[in-house]
Amino acid sequence: MSIEELVKVENLRKYFPFKKRIFSKKVRYIKAVDGVSLSIKKGETLALVGETGSGKTTTGRTILRLYEPTGGKIYFGGQDITKMPKKKFQKIRMQMQMIYQDPYSSLNPRMSILNIIAEPLRELMVKNIEDRVLELLESVGLRREHMYKYPDEISGGQQQRVAIARALAVNPKFIVLDEPTSALDVSVQAQILNLLENLQKEKNFTYLFISHDLSVVRYISHRVAIMYLGKIMEIGMVEQIFEKSQHPYTRILLESIPVPDPKDRKRKKLRLPGEIPSPLNPPSGCPFHTRCPYAKDICSQKEPGYVEVESGHLVKCHFAEMIE
Ligand SMILES: Nc1ncnc2c1ncn2[C@@H]1O[C@H](COP(=O)(O)OP(=O)(O)OP(=O)(O)O)[C@@H](O)[C@H]1O
Numbered sequence: 001m002s003i004e005e006l007v008k009v010e011n012l013r014k015y016f017p018f019k020k021r022i023f024s025k026k027v028r029y030i031k032a033v034d035g036v037s038l039s040i041k042k043g044e045t046l047a048l049v050g051e052t053g054s055g056k057t058t059t060g061r062t063i064l065r066l067y068e069p070t071g072g073k074i075y076f077g078g079q080d081i082t083k084m085p086k087k088k089f090q091k092i093r094m095q096m097q098m099i100y101q102d103p104y105s106s107l108n109p110r111m112s113i114l115n116i117i118a119e120p121l122r123e124l125m126v127k128n129i130e131d132r133v134l135e136l137l138e139s140v141g142l143r144r145e146h147m148y149k150y151p152d153e154i155s156g157g158q159q160q161r162v163a164i165a166r167a168l169a170v171n172p173k174f175i176v177l178d179e180p181t182s183a184l185d186v187s188v189q190a191q192i193l194n195l196l197e198n199l200q201k202e203k204n205f206t207y208l209f210i211s212h213d214l215s216v217v218r219y220i221s222h223r224v225a226i227m228y229l230g231k232i233m234e235i236g237m238v239e240q241i242f243e244k245s246q247h248p249y250t251r252i253l254l255e256s257i258p259v260p261d262p263k264d265r266k267r268k269k270l271r272l273p274g275e276i277p278s279p280l281n282p283p284s285g286c287p288f289h290t291r292c293p294y295a296k297d298i299c300s301q302k303e304p305g306y307v308e309v310e311s312g313h314l315v316k317c318h319f320a321e322m323i324e
Pocket residue numbers: 016030031032050051052053054055056057058059212269270279
């Protein structure tokens with residue numbers, strides 16, 4: 001593993017048990033994440049894109065061990081953290097934070113902004129807590145007057161700024177951003193994206209940026225991974241994905257980028273025509289073959305491996321071709 005890589009996962013799997021009836025003995029599994037391998041360099045933003053239910057959130061949560069992985073390996077700063085005992089992991093876990101889509105539900109409504117941000121600081125036995133809270137508020141574009149307010153007294157954009165300030169309190173290195181702007185008004189989205197970008201430049205943060213909005217992804221990320229039914233179908237640099245994509249699924253996603261329409265942009269889920277197969281019973285062969293306009297016999301019979309069509313650009317398709 002290169003020292004440049006902060007996060008690396010190999011063949012990561014997360015299966016959720018599923019019982020059709022409470023008393024049924026037969027347990028089946030929802031393969032939410034099914035063999036994901038990726039790495040993220042220090043200071044880099046990797047976007048994770050895919051339709052609703054493709055396993056994006058589960059991937060983010062499993063990397064942070066908010067879900068224990070079913071299989072595979074997770075490395076952080078070169079250390080294997082997959083099965084690291086809780087106590088030892090705690091210190092590393094501090095360096096990893098997650099920001100959610102809906103800021104209001106991630107903030108305790110009964111606590112003042114001061115106490116929300118002070119909570120992790122108290123655990124760290126930080127002195128002069130108020131000064132540090134003010135510093136954190138200012139770093140996300142808020143002011144002293146916000147300290148004494150409650151979550152429902154500030155706007156959605158300000159709530160997301162508070163959630164970011166709280167995540168920054170523990171000096172993280174890696175942040176999973178799970179659709180951090182999808183619940184916000186369009187005018188506010190750009191401000192939060194700018195804030196995240198500036199913070200990254202200042203502090204060299206590493207981001208896993210989960211999103212269904214490809215126009216936002218193009219703007220904010222360095223590399224992009226396209227996910228379908230728990231697997232990565234294509235991964236590469238932003239230009240490789242947007243200009244030279246080879247996977248039919250990526251191409252369909254790109255064609256479906258909505259024309260900027262303020263009402264439409266607030267959609268929270270990405271849906272394309274055609275049924276997404278159930279992750280309880282995924283198709284044989286290539287998971288995308290049931291919806292792929294180019295599918296041939298082999299696609300339902302054999303699961304394709306990854307073809308590295310260009311340096312760092314991997315495509316999981318039988319018909320991917322190397323770029324000369
Ligand atoms: N805690 C859970 N228990 C059981 N099944 C789950 C759980 N979390 C997610 N799943 C299932 O795993 C699959 C992947 O879900 P996940 O939330 O990771 O998708 P997503 O790509 O984040 O979707 P969205 O765009 O809607 O947020 C789905 O079929 C979902 O129903």
